[in-house]
Amino acid sequence: MSTEPMPTEGPSADRTNRTGLPTLVTGGTGKTGRRVARRLTALGRPVRIGSRSGQPPFDWNDASTWAAVLDGVGAVYIAYYPDLAYPRAPGTIGSFAELAVGLGVRRLVLLSGRGEAGARASEQALQTAASGVGVGAGVDWTIVRASFFAQDFSEHFLLPAVLAGVIALPAGEVAEPFVDVEDIADVAVAVLTDPGSRHAGQVYEVTGPRLLTFAQAADEIARASGRALRYQPISTDEYVTGAIAAGVPAPNAGLLADLLAGVLDGRNASLGDGVRQAIGRSPRDFSDYVECAAAGGVWGSEEQQ
Ligand SMILES: NC(=O)c1ccc[n+]([C@@H]2O[C@H](COP(=O)([O-])OP(=O)(O)OC[C@H]3O[C@@H](n4cnc5c(N)ncnc54)[C@H](OP(=O)(O)O)[C@@H]3O)[C@@H](O)[C@H]2O)c1
Numbered sequence: 001m002s003t004e005p006m007p008t009e010g011p012s013a014d015r016t017n018r019t020g021l022p023t024l025v026t027g028g029t030g031k032t033g034r035r036v037a038r039r040l041t042a043l044g045r046p047v048r049i050g051s052r053s054g055q056p057p058f059d060w061n062d063a064s065t066w067a068a069v070l071d072g073v074g075a076v077y078i079a080y081y082p083d084l085a086y087p088r089a090p091g092t093i094g095s096f097a098e099l100a101v102g103l104g105v106r107r108l109v110l111l112s113g114r115g116e117a118g119a120r121a122s123e124q125a126l127q128t129a130a131s132g133v134g135v136g137a138g139v140d141w142t143i144v145r146a147s148f149f150a151q152d153f154s155e156h157f158l159l160p161a162v163l164a165g166v167i168a169l170p171a172g173e174v175a176e177p178f179v180d181v182e183d184i185a186d187v188a189v190a191v192l193t194d195p196g197s198r199h200a201g202q203v204y205e206v207t208g209p210r211l212l213t214f215a216q217a218a219d220e221i222a223r224a225s226g227r228a229l230r231y232q233p234i235s236t237d238e239y240v241t242g243a244i245a246a247g248v249p250a251p252n253a254g255l256l257a258d259l260l261a262g263v264l265d266g267r268n269a270s271l272g273d274g275v276r277q278a279i280g281r282s283p284r285d286f287s288d289y290v291e292c293a294a295a296g297g298v299w300g301s302e303e304q305q
Contacts, residue, residue, distance in 0.1 A: 021074030023192055024105075026050035026058065031151050032111055033079050035185035036192070043193060048073065060092055070100050075107035075192050078126070082252075084111070085118030085259055094125030101132055101139055107200075109191050111184065112145040114205060115267040116259065119145075123203075140200035142191045144278075147207040147268055150178040150289040153221060154298045157256075160246075162221060162299060168232040170239045170257065171214050171264035177207035177271050178217065180284040187278040205272030209283050217286065224290045225299035236261045 023040055027033035028049030040047045050058040050069050058069040060081060070076070078096070080089055097108055110126045113119040123143050132138030152158045153167075161167045187206055191199040212220070215231040222229040234242070236257045243253035275283040293299065 020046065021072060022046040022048045024048045024050050024069060024073045024076045025079075026060075026077060027079030027081055027111075028077075029053060030079060030081070031149065031155050032181050032184050032188070033077065035181060036077050036188050039185055039189040040192065043189070045193065050076075060096075063095065066096055066099055067103065070103045070105060073100070073103075073105055075109070076100055076105055077109050077111070077188055077192060079111045080122065083113075083118075083255075083259065084122040085113055085116040086255055087118065089118060090121040090125040093122045094129050097126050097129035101129055105139060107140040107142075107192065109142045109144060109188055111188070112143050113263065114145050114147050114207070114272070115263050117262075118259075140197055142199045142201070143203040144184060144187055144191070145203055145205050145272075145274070146184055147179045147205075147272065148176045148263065149181050149184075150208065150286055151181045151293075153217070154293040154296075159298070162218075162225075162227070162229060165228050166230055166232050167214055167218050168234045168239070168242060169214060169264065170234055170236045170261045172233050173213050173215070174264050174266050175211035175213050175269045176217075176264065177209070177211050177268070178286050178289070179206050179208050179275075180286075180289045182289075183208075183275050183283045187275060190279045199278065202278070204274030204278045206274035206278075207272040207283065208286055209271065210285060211269060211271065212286055220287060220290045221294075221299065224294035227299055 023045060025033045025037045025047055028037045029051050037047045037049060048069065052059050056068040057065055059065045078093065080093055083089065084093060100108060108126060108130050110123060112123050126141055130139050130141035149156065153162055158167060184206055187204055218229045218231040240253045240257045243256065244250055275281065
C-alpha cells in the first residue's frame with residue numbers, strides 16, 4: 001500500500017516540482033538515496049523509493065518495472081546501480097530518462113562520478129533524454145558529479161579492508177578530495193526542491209574541502225577508531241586477484257579495478273566547488289566524517305573485537 005498523499009494539484013507544465021507530486025528516489029535505500037529520501041520526508045515532501053525492495057519494486061535490469069514507479073512522479077533522483085560508468089549504464093539511464101520525460105516528470109537529478117569516461121556518457125544520455133525531443137519544452141536536469149565517497153570506508157567496499165587493517169588499492173600516492181555523502185544529499189535535495197529553475201542545466205562538481213592520500217585517510221581512521229590500519233599501494237592485477245579471492249566475480253573485479261585505476265591516476269587530485277555553488281556553504285571535512293562514523297561504532301576498535 002502506498003503511503004504517498006494524493007497530489008494537491010494535477011500535472012501541469014510547471015517545471016518547479018511544487019505540485020506536491022512525489023519525488024522518486026532511485027537507490028533510495030543506498031548510501032546517497034536514503035539520505036535524500038530522509039531529508040525530503042523531513043521537509044514534508046512525498047517520496048517514492050525506487051529499489052528492488054520498494055513498492056512498487058523497481059529494477060534497473062527489468063524495464064517492465066519502470067513505468068509503474070514513474071507513474072505520477074514530479075521529479076527523480078537517479079543513483080544508478082551498480083555504477084554509471086559501467087558499459088550498460090548510458091543506454092539504461094537514457095532509456096529510463098526518456099520514459100520519465102514521456103510520463104511527465106519535470107526534473108531529473110543524476111548522481112555522477114568525477115573523471116570517468118563512462119560516467120560522461122551516462123550524463124550525455126540523460127541530457128539528451130531531458131532535452132525532450134518530441135516531448136515539448138524539455139525538463140530540468142542537473143548533474144551532481146561526485147568525487148570518491150568518504151562513506152566508501154564505512155558503508156561500502158572499503159569497510160572490510162578497514163576492519164582487516166589494510167587498505168590495498170591501485171592508487172599509488174595519489175590524493176583524493178573525499179566527499180561526504182551527507183553533502184551530496186544536501187545538494188541533491190536543494191536541487192530537487194528548488195521552487196525555480198536556478199539549478200537547471202548545472203553540473204555540480206562536489207568534493208570534500210581537502211586532498212588526502214589513502215595513507216592519510218587510513219591514519220585519520222586509525223586515530224579515531226583505535227584500530228591498527230595502514231594503506232598499501234598495489235598494482236591493478238594484484239587488486240583483481242585479491243577481489244576475486246574475496247568472492248567478487250571476475251568480470252566485476254576487472255571493471256572495478258579499471259575504474260579505480262582510472263579515477264585514482266591523479267586526474268581527480270583537485271578540489272571542486274559544487275557544494276558551495278549549489279548550497280552556498282563549505283563541504284564537510286573528512287575529519288568530521290571520520291569522527292561521526294567512529295562515534296556510530298561502524299569500525300568498533302580492536303580492543304572490542
Ligand atoms: N562510491 C563512490 O565513491 C561513488 C563516487 C561517485 C559516483 N558514484 C555513483 O553512485 C552510484 C551509486 O549510488 P549510491 O552509492 O548512493 O548507491 P548504493 O549505496 O550503491 O545503493 C544501492 C541502491 O541501489 C539499489 N539497487 C541495487 N540493485 C538494484 C537494481 N538492480 N535495480 C534497482 N535498484 C537497485 C539498492 O536497493 P535494493 O537492494 O533494494 O534494490 C540500493 O538502494 C553509482 O552509479 C556510482 O557510479 C559512486
